[in-house]
Amino acid sequence: MTKIKTLADLKKMRSSLKGEIELRQQSENPDSVVQVKVGMGTCGIVSGAKETITFFSEALRKRDIPAVVTQTGCMGYCHSEPTVEVTLQGKEPILFGNVDPAKADEIIEKYIKKGQLVDGVIPITFKTIED
Amino acid sequence: MADYKFHLLVCGGTGCHASNSDVLAENLKAELAEHKLSEEVQVVSTGCFGFCEKGPIVKVVPDNTFYTQVAPDDARDIVEEHVIKGRKVERLLYVDPNKKEQIGDSKHMDFYKKQLRIALRNCGFINPENIDEAIARDSYAAMAKVLSEMTPKDVIQVIKESGLRGRGGGGFPTGLKWEIAANNEADQKYVVCNADEGDPGAFMDRSILEGDPHTVLEAMAICGYSMGADKGVIYIRAEYPLAIHRLKVALKQAREYGLLGTNIMDTGFNHDIELRYGAGAFVCGEETALIRSMEGKRGEPTSKPPFPAQEGFNKKPTNVNNVETFANIPPIILKGSDWFSSIGSEKSKGTKVFALAGKINNVGLIEVPMGTTLREVIYEIGGGIKDGKKFKAVQTGGPSGGCLTEKHLDTPIDFDNLLAVGSMMGSGGMIVMDEDDCMVSVAKFFLEFTVEESCGKCAPCRIGNKRLHELLVKITEGKATKKDIRNMRNLCHVIKDTSLCGLGQTSPNPVLSTLENFYDEYMEHVENHNCPAGQCKALMRYYVLPDKCIGCGACARACPVGAISGERKKEHVIDQHLCIKCGACLEKCKFDSIIVK
Ligand SMILES: Cc1cc2nc3c(=O)[nH]c(=O)nc-3n(C[C@H](O)[C@H](O)[C@H](O)COP(=O)(O)O)c2cc1C
Numbered sequence A: 001m002t003k004i005k006t007l008a009d010l011k012k013m014r015s016s017l018k019g020e021i022e023l024r025q026q027s028e029n030p031d032s033v034v035q036v037k038v039g040m041g042t043c044g045i046v047s048g049a050k051e052t053i054t055f056f057s058e059a060l061r062k063r064d065i066p067a068v069v070t071q072t073g074c075m076g077y078c079h080s081e082p083t084v085e086v087t088l089q090g091k092e093p094i095l096f097g098n099v100d101p102a103k104a105d106e107i108i109e110k111y112i113k114k115g116q117l118v119d120g121v122i123p124i125t126f127k128t129i130e131d
Numbered sequence B: 001m002a003d004y005k006f007h008l009l010v011c012g013g014t015g016c017h018a019s020n021s022d023v024l025a026e027n028l029k030a031e032l033a034e035h036k037l038s039e040e041v042q043v044v045s046t047g048c049f050g051f052c053e054k055g056p057i058v059k060v061v062p063d064n065t066f067y068t069q070v071a072p073d074d075a076r077d078i079v080e081e082h083v084i085k086g087r088k089v090e091r092l093l094y095v096d097p098n099k100k101e102q103i104g105d106s107k108h109m110d111f112y113k114k115q116l117r118i119a120l121r122n123c124g125f126i127n128p129e130n131i132d133e134a135i136a137r138d139s140y141a142a143m144a145k146v147l148s149e150m151t152p153k154d155v156i157q158v159i160k161e162s163g164l165r166g167r168g169g170g171g172f173p174t175g176l177k178w179e180i181a182a183n184n185e186a187d188q189k190y191v192v193c194n195a196d197e198g199d200p201g202a203f204m205d206r207s208i209l210e211g212d213p214h215t216v217l218e219a220m221a222i223c224g225y226s227m228g229a230d231k232g233v234i235y236i237r238a239e240y241p242l243a244i245h246r247l248k249v250a251l252k253q254a255r256e257y258g259l260l261g262t263n264i265m266d267t268g269f270n271h272d273i274e275l276r277y278g279a280g281a282f283v284c285g286e287e288t289a290l291i292r293s294m295e296g297k298r299g300e301p302t303s304k305p306p307f308p309a310q311e312g313f314n315k316k317p318t319n320v321n322n323v324e325t326f327a328n329i330p331p332i333i334l335k336g337s338d339w340f341s342s343i344g345s346e347k348s349k350g351t352k353v354f355a356l357a358g359k360i361n362n363v364g365l366i367e368v369p370m371g372t373t374l375r376e377v378i379y380e381i382g383g384g385i386k387d388g389k390k391f392k393a394v395q396t397g398g399p400s401g402g403c404l405t406e407k408h409l410d411t412p413i414d415f416d417n418l419l420a421v422g423s424m425m426g427s428g429g430m431i432v433m434d435e436d437d438c439m440v441s442v443a444k445f446f447l448e449f450t451v452e453e454s455c456g457k458c459a460p461c462r463i464g465n466k467r468l469h470e471l472l473v474k475i476t477e478g479k480a481t482k483k484d485i486r487n488m489r490n491l492c493h494v495i496k497d498t499s500l501c502g503l504g505q506t507s508p509n510p511v512l513s514t515l516e517n518f519y520d521e522y523m524e525h526v527e528n529h530n531c532p533a534g535q536c537k538a539l540m541r542y543y544v545l546p547d548k549c550i551g552c553g554a555c556a557r558a559c560p561v562g563a564i565s566g567e568r569k570k571e572h573v574i575d576q577h578l579c580i581k582c583g584a585c586l587e588k589c590k591f592d593s594i595i596v597k
Helices: A007-028 A042-046 A049-062 A101-114 B014-018 B021-034 B072-085 B131-136 B141-149 B152-162 B174-183 B204-211 B213-227 B241-256 B287-294 B323-335 B337-341 B374-381 B415-420 B439-453 B459-476 B482-498 B502-506 B509-517 B519-528 B554-558 B584-588
Strands: A034-039 A067-072 A084-087 A094-096 B006-011 B041-046 B058-061 B065-067 B190-195 B231-237 B261-264 B269-278 B318-322 B351-358 B364-369 B391-396 B402-405 B429-434 B542-544 B594-596
Touching: A007 A067, A007 B006, A007 B058, A007 B131, A007 B141, A034 A042, A034 A049, A042 A049, A049 A067, A049 A101, A084 A101, A094 A101, B006 B014, B006 B021, B006 B072, B014 B021, B014 B204, B014 B241, B021 B041, B021 B072, B058 B072, B065 B072, B131 B213, B131 B241, B141 B213, B141 B323, B152 B174, B152 B213, B152 B323, B152 B337, B174 B213, B174 B318, B190 B204, B190 B213, B190 B287, B190 B323, B204 B213, B204 B241, B204 B323, B204 B351, B213 B231, B213 B241, B213 B269, B213 B318, B213 B323, B231 B241, B231 B287, B241 B269, B269 B287, B287 B318, B318 B323, B323 B337, B351 B374, B364 B374, B374 B391, B391 B439, B391 B509, B402 B439, B402 B509, B439 B459, B439 B509, B439 B519, B459 B482, B459 B502, B459 B519, B482 B502, B482 B509, B482 B519, B509 B519, B554 B584, B584 B594
Parallel strands: A034 A067, B006 B041, B190 B231, B190 B318, B231 B269, B351 B429
Antiparallel strands: A034 A084, A084 A094, B006 B058, B058 B065, B261 B269, B351 B364, B391 B402, B391 B429, B542 B594
């Protein structure tokens, strides 16, 4: 077992361990990070939502963007699956349709990083009980 | 490192543990393995979430879905529905008792909205048996800062400026206590953590130790550094096996990392901690009795001075602090005294953990800023009184505290305000009572506890409390006179003024405060031999309502003492001299013709 000998050791160790609880840490304050919800109803999964969600969580982590990626049930837009809802801090949620990994990449680079809208936005027509 | 998409946090506190949360965690792991998801979903056993009313709790991260009363068999649905299909398992969601609606996640629960978690910051968040998770959450960072950047005097200064006061009951300024211990020169000094927690219904300290043991170890080392003590002792009751287990694991891990022991972080500072077990006597929570008990002697208090800081464990300067007090230390060091003193009320800084119990919807563990009102705690966080009944009183401070009423509900809770209204903070027990509770019986309950727990060393406590209890019994039996009430009040003051330790000095408080706030209820017992709440058995009368009784004889057959007589198909009567008030007749009667008055 390596001993922790200095403050620097502890700091190094802490930052290498941060990942273990990062998900928990971010979900403490979901409003302060980017929130991505992927529709994972049967329709979503059949259309490849699984690849989409994996892409989002890996890409956001690799690109150092603090985010919470969650799955949710079918959002009712089965014609445009996979659907993804993205909420930036202090903004209204935006819903994107037909999000495959390539589209997801575009959403991250343009909307999440720069706030520019991309094609494929679905107008949101309802509110959920949680709002 | 595995890249988990979900963390399933399963409560492993004593309450949820008792409801098989460990089996649940195993089942979740098995389900995940079966679906080849072990790499994507992590199951973590955490400390207490505080929402003990509805345990076992499972919280899903990142979406914060909060599942309550989860049985081991529910593991399949959580994995197959929530994890795989992304659909919340609705039947396990928390239902707000007042609004009657399902709440999807913890961020929307009233129980958590007003809470501010400092001492409990890691409870329900990390796996307490994994030091790496603790370090990721900044454990030992405060100790590292202290050892590398601060002098012992700096540390004491920060704690003094923070305004932190002891959470074990007395509310003594912690920084000042450390300073006194630091100024007493000796070849050996000790840091002692008081984890005796003897108040009935209290489990704040237990939950901290179970959920975040490293915080306490770290804080003790910091204290040791500030006062020059290389030995720490945690005095914990043997009735806390889970907390003891987690402490042992934590001690082992901290030593392996070199965070406890000799030459910590190459600074030449030594500190190691051992455990001492108590047999669960309330008086052993009193610091001088605790020290005697640690020395292997009878757990009896001694008079102060000398204070432990002058002559404590093994006659050496000793600093005794409560578990929760210690849990506040690392955040104060890391975030600064200004941060801490900006929270709370004028003279009581920071937060306080309370164990909510009694007739309240959300029984559990909460932490709120000092200065939060009783009303906010009871109605907003606690969800109000059970079954829509009427609030009657709230008892704070356990056997040393008092009962407060409706008119005190808007009192901001802090050390001084509670004392001013005749109760006290104590260690944080909070028992809520409704219209069905008899206040004389409540006072009697606490006195029973005190009589049982008095060590017997001094006469006022040993004999006085016994007499006090007898008077209360007399009242609940309807045999007391007005003179008894006067004598009782006098006796209370004598016990308070002349007892040796805090136990006797505070034990009459439940009596005095109920006398003050519920005098009419006492008088009703004395003058009319009536218990308005219908709790005092001896004062109850069972009657048969003649016009409702059809003479079936079920009650007479059920009566164990043959107190009920009557002819078939004719009304029956209860002989009051024979009746033992067991209530068997009431249960058997199908026609609601038996009443209690
Ligand atoms: C009868 C009695 C029981 C006590 N029980 C406890 C206890 O269980 N835990 C505790 O921390 N302090 C208890 N105390 C208070 C301790 O004597 C002491 O004041 C406290 O541990 C100091 O720590 P603090 O300054 O951090 O609060 C008790 C006091 C009395 C008089």
